[in-house]
Amino acid sequence: MYVISSFDHTIHLELALIRLEQMGIPKKNIYAVPLIPFVKETRWFDTIHHSDGVSLLDTSLACATALTVVGSSYGFILHGGPIIWGMIGAVTGFLIGLILDLIIRKRRRPKTKNTFVEPNVFILVQCDQDKRDQIIAILKEHYAINYGVLLD
């Protein structure tokens, strides 16, 4: 029989594979298929498991820095002082950069469905029936996303 599961790219995945080998599954009965995602959708922030290559912080932080300089300079003569005006500049710049980025992005990219395919890995394990529960326990312990069983 086969136990099929999917993982994110983590150290835990490698630890799981080693645990499987230690419990007596030969390496030739374990197969890994790293998946390459098709859909690349822009997210507000990249997470630990996902990034879309173009960061939304690119333009926004550049603009924020520029406007903080302007804001804190004017702060020396404006009511409120350089710190408050600097922060106002930072927030304004960030938002301007963000809006610019989103406008450019909208123009460049066709609308895609809001489904996310994160790059992850399929692990296929060939084993005897009696080892099934033990394998599933190891997979679960090492944060496998999901699993399925295939009988032969």
Added chain:
Amino acid sequence: MPTNSSKPRRQIANISVLGTTQLHKKRPWIVAWWSCSFPGFGHLLLSKYLRALCLFAWEFVINTFAHVNEAIVYTFIGQFDKATEVLEPRWLSLYVPVYLFAVYDSYRTTVDMNQLYVLASQENAPFNALRMNAIETNYLDKRNPLTALLWSLLMPGMGHLYIHRLLTAVVILISWIIIIFQSKALLGLHYTLIGNWEQATTVLNMQWFLYIPSIYGFTIYDAYVNSVENNKLFARDQNNYLTEQYQSTPFNLPSKP
């Protein structure tokens, strides 16, 4: 004995005890912009640390002696006479060429390194995922970009320690402490928080205070971007490992009876 044929020509990354260095695609204009905001930052983004440090130190020295930041403030608030008065002509003309060079060189290098990235990515040569020596340990692992961002917000340099870029971390930390102290920013913050805005304005040192926006913004950006790229590198390395180790023998799937 010539064994060069088996040696990788271009590796995509290097894990060393001082930090993880890697090639990844960058937008040349963004790198050029960070060089504009503070010469040296563009090169820090490119992991050209020695060059970056020289330019960074030079910017500090020349800007402080020529009073460029002060002049910027006076220019923005329309006091042009004051701006002319504070600028130090003995230093000022030394400022421009290096500044322009930093912008030009970082732009040019980004374009080059983007091409190198394509080549190295295709070659996919192996690299170490763990380095240890007597004083430090560095290894490839996942890092949360938002954690890097938050630590940088709290204290510039901490985000870089989190993603193990020691050189940037040390440079940013030391310069941040000097800037905060010299600009009296914390005093200014104190007066701002208790609502004493006139006092906040007078206590701040213009020249040093204007260093803060660029260094703060850059640190957050660099820590964030590098942790994202670090994670991509991890996935790439793991892909290579899994493909090599767990695909070498044919795998027989059950066929339908």
